Every structure is written in structure tokens, then in C-alpha cells.
Amino acid sequence: MLSAFHRIIARIRAVFQRADSDRDLEFELEAHVHLLAEDHILRGTPRGEAERLARIELGGVYQLHEAHREIRALPFLDTLHQDLRYTFRTLKQNPGFTAFAILIIGVGVGASSTMFSVTNTLLLQPLPLHDSRRLVWMYNLSDDGVSEWSTQVGHFLDLREQNQSFTDLAAYFAFSQPGDAKITGEGETERVSSLMVSQNFFPMLDVRPVLGRTFTADECHWNAPGTAVMSYGLWKRRYASDIHILGQEIIVNGSAVTIVGVAPSSFDFGTVFAPGNHVDLFQPMPLTQETNSWGNTLAIIGRLRPGATIQSARAEFWILANHLQKQHPERNTLRPVLMPLEEHVTGRLRRALLVLAWAVGIVMLIVCANVANLQLARSATRQKEMAIRVALGAGRRRLIRQMLTESITLSCCGALLGVILAFAGTRMLASLSAFKIPLLSTVRMDAASLGFCLVIAIVTGLLFGLAPALQVPSISVHDTLKDSSRASTGTKRHIWIRSALVVSEIVFACVLLVGAGLLSRSFLNVLDVNLGFQPERAAALRIDPGARYASRAQRMTYFSQVLNRVRSLPGVSAAGVTDVLPLAGDRSWDIQAKGKPFVLGHDPEGFIRIISEGYFQAMGIPLQAGRAFSAADTQFSEPVAVINETAARTLWPAQNAVGQIVLSDGMGRPGRRVVGIVSDVRHRALEQNSGCELYFPISQWDESSAEYLVIRTPLPPPALASSIRAALHPIAPELSTNEFKTLQELVDTAVSPRRFVVLLLAGFSGFALILAALGIYAVISYSVNQRSAELGIRMALGASPSELRASIMLQTLRLAALGMLIGGITSWILARSLNSLLFGVTITDPPTFAGMLITLAAVAALAGYFPSLRVSRIDPIAALRAN
Amino acid sequence: MPENKSEILQGTLDLMVLQTLQAMGPLHGYGIARRIEQISKEALQVNQGTIYLCLVRLVQKKWIKAEWGISENNRKARFYSISKAGQKQLAAETENWQRVAGTIARLLQWEGPK
Numbered sequence: 001m002l003s004a005f006h007r008i009i010a011r012i013r014a015v016f017q018r019a020d021s022d023r024d025l026e027f028e029l030e031a032h033v034h035l036l037a038e039d040h041i042l043r044g045t046p047r048g049e050a051e052r053l054a055r056i057e058l059g060g061v062y063q064l065h066e067a068h069r070e071i072r073a074l075p076f077l078d079t080l081h082q083d084l085r086y087t088f089r090t091l092k093q094n095p096g097f098t099a100f101a102i103l104i105i106g107v108g109v110g111a112s113s114t115m116f117s118v119t120n121t122l123l124l125q126p127l128p129l130h131d132s133r134r135l136v137w138m139y140n141l142s143d144d145g146v147s148e149w150s151t152q153v154g155h156f157l158d159l160r161e162q163n164q165s166f167t168d169l170a171a172y173f174a175f176s177q178p179g180d181a182k183i184t185g186e187g188e189t190e191r192v193s194s195l196m197v198s199q200n201f202f203p204m205l206d207v208r209p210v211l212g213r214t215f216t217a218d219e220c221h222w223n224a225p226g227t228a229v230m231s232y233g234l235w236k237r238r239y240a241s242d243i244h245i246l247g248q249e250i251i252v253n254g255s256a257v258t259i260v261g262v263a264p265s266s267f268d269f270g271t272v273f274a275p276g277n278h279v280d281l282f283q284p285m286p287l288t289q290e291t292n293s294w295g296n297t298l299a300i301i302g303r304l305r306p307g308a309t310i311q312s313a314r315a316e317f318w319i320l321a322n323h324l325q326k327q328h329p330e331r332n333t334l335r336p337v338l339m340p341l342e343e344h345v346t347g348r349l350r351r352a353l354l355v356l357a358w359a360v361g362i363v364m365l366i367v368c369a370n371v372a373n374l375q376l377a378r379s380a381t382r383q384k385e386m387a388i389r390v391a392l393g394a395g396r397r398r399l400i401r402q403m404l405t406e407s408i409t410l411s412c413c414g415a416l417l418g419v420i421l422a423f424a425g426t427r428m429l430a431s432l433s434a435f436k437i438p439l440l441s442t443v444r445m446d447a448a449s450l451g452f453c454l455v456i457a458i459v460t461g462l463l464f465g466l467a468p469a470l471q472v473p474s475i476s477v478h479d480t481l482k483d484s485s486r487a488s489t490g491t492k493r494h495i496w497i498r499s500a501l502v503v504s505e506i507v508f509a510c511v512l513l514v515g516a517g518l519l520s521r522s523f524l525n526v527l528d529v530n531l532g533f534q535p536e537r538a539a540a541l542r543i544d545p546g547a548r549y550a551s552r553a554q555r556m557t558y559f560s561q562v563l564n565r566v567r568s569l570p571g572v573s574a575a576g577v578t579d580v581l582p583l584a585g586d587r588s589w590d591i592q593a594k595g596k597p598f599v600l601g602h603d604p605e606g607f608i609r610i611i612s613e614g615y616f617q618a619m620g621i622p623l624q625a626g627r628a629f630s631a632a633d634t635q636f637s638e639p640v641a642v643i644n645e646t647a648a649r650t651l652w653p654a655q656n657a658v659g660q661i662v663l664s665d666g667m668g669r670p671g672r673r674v675v676g677i678v679s680d681v682r683h684r685a686l687e688q689n690s691g692c693e694l695y696f697p698i699s700q701w702d703e704s705s706a707e708y709l710v711i712r713t714p715l716p717p718p719a720l721a722s723s724i725r726a727a728l729h730p731i732a733p734e735l736s737t738n739e740f741k742t743l744q745e746l747v748d749t750a751v752s753p754r755r756f757v758v759l760l761l762a763g764f765s766g767f768a769l770i771l772a773a774l775g776i777y778a779v780i781s782y783s784v785n786q787r788s789a790e791l792g793i794r795m796a797l798g799a800s801p802s803e804l805r806a807s808i809m810l811q812t813l814r815l816a817a818l819g820m821l822i823g824g825i826t827s828w829i830l831a832r833s834l835n836s837l838l839f840g841v842t843i844t845d846p847p848t849f850a851g852m853l854i855t856l857a858a859v860a861a862l863a864g865y866f867p868s869l870r871v872s873r874i875d876p877i878a879a880l881r882a883n
Numbered sequence: 884m885p886e887n888k889s890e891i892l893q894g895t896l897d898l899m900v901l902q903t904l905q906a907m908g909p910l911h912g913y914g915i916a917r918r919i920e921q922i923s924k925e926a927l928q929v930n931q932g933t934i935y936l937c938l939v940r941l942v943q944k945k946w947i948k949a950e951w952g953i954s955e956n957n958r959k960a961r962f963y964s965i966s967k968a969g970q971k972q973l974a975a976e977t978e979n980w981q982r983v984a985g986t987i988a989r990l991l992q993w994e995g996p997k
Contacts, residue, residue, distance in 0.1 A: 003944035003968065010943035024961070028912055028935065031960040035913040036931070038956055059932040067932075072939045 105414025110421025212261030407465025415457030510823025525840030534620030539717035576615030626676030781867035792879025812864025
């Protein structure tokens with residue numbers, strides 16, 4: 001066994017020592033001949049004769065060399081080596097073809113590997129959490145069965161204690177907003193994001209801190225001294241990975257917080273749960289009577305017990321929820337919906353990603369068809385070379401192998417370029433923090449992606465090498481060598497295969513164009529929706545008053561000072577304050593029209609915003625009826641509210657809502673009089689209706705977790721950032737600088753997943769279109785070349801060049817029409833799978849299909865036009881003579 | 884070179900080369916070929932070139948070692964000698980060969996049931 005191993009090693013080594021080994025053998029054989037000859041001389045043979053005899057006895061030296069090589073090395077590798085050398089030589093002779101093929105394969109492989117990395121990270125790989133397949137996401141289904149709500153603390157505690165399906169249930173506060181926490185004190189003032197988590201949050205996810213510990217039960221009491229676990233990123237960035245941070249106090253939102261631990265770098269809450277954001281501080285969420293009274297606040301994650309399935313857990317939670325509802329009628333409704341955490345995180349993107357993966361696969365097929373086409377064109381001119389090699393004794397098998405080696409070498413060279421592009425592509429995608437896509441920042445080229453590249457390279461090489469390779473056996477040596485004209489046998493079949501390839505390219509391009517068209521039109525429709533506010537030329541800045549302004553009166557003074565100072569700045573046309581920005585977070589309560597019966601769980605859901613006067617102007621939300629808030633609405637005047645049109649319609653159908661009383665903020669309180677009606681604002685998503693919205697004046701409200709200043713300006717908003725900061729400095733010296741956001745950015749972030757898909761798909765189909773055009777061009781110009789004799793005869797017989805040009809254009813358009821027909825039908829069938837991604841267009845959207853047909857026809861006509869020009873350059877005499 | 888036919892011959896040739904080197908000490912390729920011819924007294928037709936195919940295989944299996952040296956007629960030649968592993972192999976092969984040969988001999992002497 002050992003000897004077999006030694007032998008293999010030696011044989012592999014011998015492949016690379018061919019010249020040395022050959023020389024050694026030559027010496028050896030030479031010595032052999034001389035020794036043998038001398039023996040003959042000793043026996044009395046004359047010297048010259050002796051040497052001749054010796055050489056005869058030794059046998060054919062050339063064959064011996066061959067046999068020796070076969071035994072000492074790996075003949076397979078040897079031929080491969082030969083084939084490769086030959087391949088590189090032929091590729092070098094056609095630098096244009098080689099460069100073009102490598103380029104398009106490179107772009108194709110680059111695109112597919114990048115897409116593979118994205119798909120692999122988002123769909124195939126488990127989440128970057130321990131044993132993530134057992135993690136389950138739970139939400140509370142809204143009363144109308146449409147939205148995902150959070151869950152009340154009391155329900156969570158009972159579910160956690162009573163369920164049998166989970167080893168543990170953990171929760172986090174679902175209403176944290178990016179920039180919630182302001183760090184002051186030592187160093188620069190900075191807004192970071194803080195998240196309240198249940199005590200068992202880290203243990204349940206099996207996230208162990210790199211430094212320190214997670215929370216103790218004592219730290220999770222109501223009003224316990226502040227503690228926090230810091231994210232690895234913040235620790236490294238702001239505190240230079242100082243291990244003495246443990247036990248230190250930092251000032252967060254004006255109060256002291258002790259750092260008890262640092263989360264590991266592998267745990268990035270944002271990439272999984274809040275794409276596009278980072279959580280920098282984790283603080284304990286007290287699960288007490290007090291937090292229970294906050295209403296629905298918790299997002300829940302559980303780890304399935306071994307043996308439990310999501311189905312069994314669903315059944316159990318359904319029973320538990322019914323039971324809890326009966327037991328605690330005072331609590332909010334509970335309709336638990338369980339789904340694998342993975343589905344929650346990436347489920348919505350699955351369809352879009354699959355579409356992209358298919359699209360990139362189609363692009364790869366077009367690349368194959370294109371290179372196959374070029375290969376065929378080359379193999380036509382190389383038929384003679386092949387015939388000569390067959391005549392000289394090359395086996396056809398060996399020739400096929402040679403052809404495949406050539407194409408695989410080509411595809412591997414392309415793949416090399418592709419790998420470089422994919423590295424750049426994945427790096428670029430991962431750095432796109434503007435895209436609100438989970439896990440995108442963790443996308444990178446890994447071993448799996450590289451393996452994928454290799455597989456793609458070989459498969460592509462085989463695919464596009466197949467057509468030319470299959471032609472080898474049909475080479476007829478005699479005819480090919482005898483035939484002196486360029487139009488050799490097999491040309492007909494050749495053209496047929498090549499036309500089929502071009503038609504398939506057009507079909508693929510059709511499918512991609514239709515897909516890209518439908519999604520782009522959906523994207524435009526989404527951008528076109530009436531948001532209800534005007535994001536252009538408006539910006540928001542976080543201006544929480546902080547602990548220094550404790551009383552309501554102080555806070556009101558603060559706000560009016562802020563507004564006055566900002567409004568007096570040149571270039572500010574309106575300003576207002578709100579506690580919730582559209583598309584950036586939400587909060588909803590049950591609302592009710594006064595005088596109508598109260599039914600728990602059947603009241604409409606109302607989205608509440610606390611705003612200052614001037615807010616509607618600053619946002620550009622048009623007032624439809626009644627009035628907006630004014631300085632006259634104070635703590636002491638009648639409680640008032642402004643509602644949106646949907647709320648007015650829902651609460652008082654067919655009645656004037658202005659002047660009515662709406663009940664909302666806590667059932668015990670007196671209602672608020674509706675004084676005005678404004679337009680609906682799309683605040684959840686651009687694709688989603690607004691639902692009922694209610695605005696309360698800030699002067700009649702105690703405290704909010706966040707306050708945003710919204711300004712409207714005719715200037716580009718960023719130009720104002722510094723002057724606003726300067727104007728506010730006297731009253732808000734600790735205003736952080738990293739939170740000036742234009743409203744357009746909010747909208748852009750909200751549509752970013754859609755933009756991501758559309759951009760990629762548009763890129764793919766553009767590439768496909770170029771390839772299809774090149775394919776058409778190549779085939780038509782080849783056929784013009786092949787037919788030059790025929791065209792020459794026709795010219796000699798009196799056909800005008802324009803007639804011939806027309807016939808060539810007709811040939812082009814016939815191909816294109818066939819492709820578009822098949823492509824149109826195929827896309828019509830495949831468009832169904834896009835249904836869930838479309839917005840405002842149907843799968844048979846006529847403008848998309850018409851646009852696709854026109855684009856393709858135009859591109860095909862253009863691609864056929866240039867080769868047809870060559871007709872006028874054909875000299876009939878020369879063409880006839882050449883034959 | 885049809886392989887199925889040379890299969891037995893190959894093993895046999897290996898054995899002969901090993902035994903020759905074991906008995907004679909270091910030898911060059913020609914020497915080995917001569918020796919085998921002499922012993923077999925022309926009964927075995929060994930193509931002289933074939934010996935080199937056998938030698939390279941044995942070297943690769945590390946059963947024999949090769950060293951450059953000077954032949955008796957003052958020429959550069961490669962000398963082969965048996966290695967430890969080769970000696971072991973030779974012993975095992977010899978035993979194996981004798982058992983097979985013995986079995987075949989008995990089979991050939993057997994004249995059927997009486």
C-alpha cells in the first residue's frame with residue numbers, strides 16, 4: 001500500500017520533470033547500447049555492425065521513451081499539458097476573440113457569483129446565531145388580521161412560564177428607534193441606538209459576551225440602577241477596546257449607566273433584526289407591572305425544545321392564548337403567530353432573491369450561447385486544421401478533448417476575471433448600508449462562492465464547447481481537404497445551429513427584459529404614490545430636550561425657542577416638531593368615536609403622533625378641513641386632535657368629523673375634540689395604506705421618547721445643517737451632529753429593497769441585450785461572408801445592393817421575430833412568478849411587453865444593419881472568381 | 884502495449900529484477916538484462932528495453948534505489964540496488980510465488996479421480 005502511495009507521488013512529480021527524466025533515460029539507453037555493442041565486439045562482431053545489432057536488440061528508442069513516460073508519469077496529465085499548451089497558442093492567435101470571450105464570461109461569472117454569495121448568505125446559510133434553525137419568531141396578529149403587532153408584557157410572562165414547546169422565550173422592546181440614546185460626558189456627544197432586552201435575551205440566543213457578563217435579575221427590576229451591555233463595534237470605536245470599560249459609568253440620555261459587558265463581534269443585532277441599523281447599547285427591559293401598562297411592546301423570540309416542532313408550538317400557543325385572553329380580559333388581545341426566525345428575517349426577500357438568481361442564471365445561458373456562437377464561427381474556419389490533424393492520425397476522441405480543453409480553459413480564464421469582479425461586487429454590496437436588507441453587510445466571497453465559481457466555469461466551458469466539439473466527428477477529411485472554397489460542407493447545418501443559438505439568446509433577453517420592465521414599472525409606481533407629505537427639500541434633526549427640561553412648561557419653552565430660532569434662519573420656510581417620523585417607526589393604539597359602544601379588539605387601530613404647530617407645513621401635509629394646531633392650543637385649553645381622512649371616514653362615516661370627540665389615549669381620559677382633517681400619510685411603507693392617523697398637540701402631552709425637528713427649505717437641506725446647529729447651540733449645546741437626515745433619505749431607505757432588485761435586474765437585462773445584439777451581429781455578418789459568392793452572383797444578375805440589403809435585414813428580423821415570439825410567450829408564462837413583487841401593474845402589462853418588443857426589434861435591426869452594409873462592398877467579379 | 888497480456892509478465896519481471904539485485908548487488912540496466920537472460924537461458928524472451936520500464940516502476944515504489952555511477956567501460960550509467968522495502972517485498976513475493984507454483988504443479992500432476 002505504501003509503495004502504491006510512493007508511486008503516485010513519484011508519478012505526479014514526474015509530470016513536471018519531463019525533460020530531466022527524458023534526458024536521464026537517453027543517457028541510460030545510450031550506455032546500454034554501448035555495453036551491448038562491446039559484448040558483441042568481444043564475441044567478434046565488427047565495431048560498426050555491433051552497434052547496429054545492439055540498437056536492434058534494444059528495440060525502438062522512440063516507442064520506449066513513450067512507454068517510459070506513460071509508466072513513470074500520468075499520461076492523462078501529460079496530454080492535458082499538451083492540450084493546454086496548444087490551447088494557449090491558438091487563443092493567442094485570436095486575441096480579439098479571446099479577450100471578448102474572457103470579458104463576457106468574466107462579467108457573467110462575476111454577476112452569478114455575487115448573486116450566489118448574496119443568496120447563499122440570505123437564504124441557504126443559517127442565520128449567524130447558534131443553532132438558528134430552532135429559533136422562532138412570534139408576533140401578535142393585529143385585530144384586522146393584517147399587521148404584525150407586538151405583545152404585552154403580562155402575556156409574554158405567562159406564555160414564557162406556561163409553554164412546553166420552548167426551552168426559553170426572550171423578548172426585546174419593539175419600539176426602539178435608531179439614535180434613541182445620546183452619550184454625553186467624556187468625549188464627543190454622540191447619538192447611538194439602544195435596545196431594551198429581557199434578562200434572558202443573550203443566554204437564550206446563546207450569545208456570550210467577550211467581556212464581562214449579561215444582566216442579572218436584580219438589574220431588570222423597575223427603577224433599578226442603569227446598566228448596559230455594549231456592542232463590540234461601539235466598544236472598539238468609541239472606547240478603543242479598553243477592557244477597563246467594565247464597571248465604568250457612562251452618561252446615556254442624561255443618566256448614569258454602568259457597563260457590565262461587551263457583546264461579541266459576531267453578534268450584530270441590526271443585520272438580523274433591524275437591517276440598515278446598528279444597536280450599540282443593550283439595556284435591561286424590566287418585565288413588571290409598570291411595563292405591562294405600556295401596552296403591546298415586546299417582540300418575542302423563542303428557542304424550540306428538542307423534539308418540539310413549530311407546528312406543535314403553534315397549536316400550543318393557540319390554546320394558551322385563548323386561555324390567557326379569558327383569564328385576563330383587561331389585557332390587550334393576543335393572537336400569537338409563530339414562524340421560523342429565518343422566515344421572518346429573509347422570508348419577504350426570498351421571492352425577489354430567487355428572481356434575481358434565476359435572472360443571473362439566464363444571463364449565464366446567454367453568455368454560453370454567445371461564446372458557443374463565436375466558437376462555431378471559429379471552428380468553421382478551423383475545419384481544415386482539424387481535417388489535417390485527422391489525416392495525420394489524430395484520434396477524433398483526442399480532438400474532441402482538445403476542443404473541450406480549449407473551451408474550459410477559456411471559461412476558467414473568464415472565471416478568474418469573474419472571481420475578481422465578484423470580490424469587488426460582494427464588497428460593494430456589503431458596504432451599501434443604505435439598503436434595508438438583512439444580512440447584506442455580512443455578504444462576502446467565501447469557499448462556497450469560490451467553489452461555485454469553479455463549477456460555473458467548468459459547466460459553462462462544457463456547455464459552450466459542446467457544439468463545436470460535436471462537429472468534430474462529422475469532419476469529412478476528404479471533402480474538407482479537397483474543397484478549396486471557404487464554403488465548406490456542413491455550412492448549412494452550421495448556420496442552422498448558430499441561428500438557433502441566436503434565437504435562444506433573444507428568447508432569454510426577452511424574459512429578462514419583461515421581468516426588468518415589470519419590476520421597474522412597479523418601482524416607478526411605488527415612487528409615484530402620493531406619500532401625503534413632500535419629502536423633497538425637507539430634513540429632520542433629533543432634538544430631544546433631555547433631562548434638563550423636566551416639567552411640561554420647561555419643555556414647551558424649549559420647543560418654542562427651538563422653533564423660533566430655526567424659523568428665523570434664512571432659508572427655512574417652515575419648521576415643526578414631531579415624535580414619530582413617517583417610514584421610520586410607528587406606534588398605534590385603539591381609537592374610538594365617542595358615543596359608540598366599546599368592544600375590545602374591534603376598535604380601529606390608530607397611529608398616534610405628537611406634533612407642534614407648524615409641523616404640517618414643514619412636512620407638506622395638506623390640511624383638508626378645519627384647522628391645524630396653533631399657539632392657542634395649550635395645556636389648559638380643550639384637548640384637541642387632528643385626524644387624517646381615513647380616520648375621519650372610519651370613525652364617522654358619512655358625517656362631518658370636525659367637532660366630534662375621539663377617544664384614544666387611555667380609556668379613562670376625556671376624549672379629544674377633532675379640530676382638523678389632513679391628508680393620509682404613507683408612514684408604514686410606500687406600498688401600504690396609511691390607516692387611521694391621529695395628531696395631538698405637543699403642548700397637551702407629557703413626554704415622548706424622541707423628538708424630531710422637521711424643517712422645510714428651498715435650499716438643499718444639508719446646506720442648512722451647520723447653521724441650524726449654530727442657531728440651536730445656546731439652548732441645546734449637546735446636540736449631536738450625526739442625525740441630520742433628509743426626508744428623501746427616509747423614503748429612499750424604505751424603497752431600497754425594491755431599488756436593489758430593480759437595479760440588479762436592469763443591469764442583468766442590459767447586459768443580456770448587449771449580448772443578444774452581438775450574437776445577432778455575429779451570425780448575420782458570418783452569413784454575409786459565407787454567402788458572398790451567392791450575393792455576388794445575384795448582383796451580377798442584376799440585383800441592386802439595396803435589394804440584397806433588404807433581404808439580409810429580412811433574414812435578421814425573421815430571427816428576431818421568432819425569438820420574440822417564443823420569448824414573449826415564455827415571459828408571459830414566467831411573469832406569474834413575479835406577481836407578489838408587482839405594484840400597480842399586471843403581469844400582462846401591455847406597455848412592458850410592447851416596450852420589450854420595440855427595444856428588441858430595434859436592437860436586432862441595428863445589429864443586422866451593419867453587416868448588411870457590407871453587401872455594397874462585395875465586388876461581384878471577385879466573389880465569382882473566389883469560387 | 885496491450886496491458887492485460889503483460890500483467891503476469893510484469894509481476895514476474897519485477898520479481899526477477901529484485902532477486903537479481905538481491906543476489907548480485909548494485910547493477911546497471913544492461914547488467915540486469917544480461918543476468919536475467921543468462922539465468923533463463925533464452926527460455927524467457929525479454930525485450931531489453933522493457934527492463935527500463937520495470938526499473939522506473941520499482942524505483943517509484945521505492946523498492947530499489949538508483950544512483951549514477953561509472954560503468955566498466957568508463958561510461959556514465961545508472962546503478963540500481965535493492966532497498967529495505969524491496970527486500971521485504973522480495974521475501975513476500977518469493978513465498979507467494981512458491982505457493983502458487985506449488986499449487987499449480989500439484990494441479991498439473993493430478994490425474995483425476997480414480
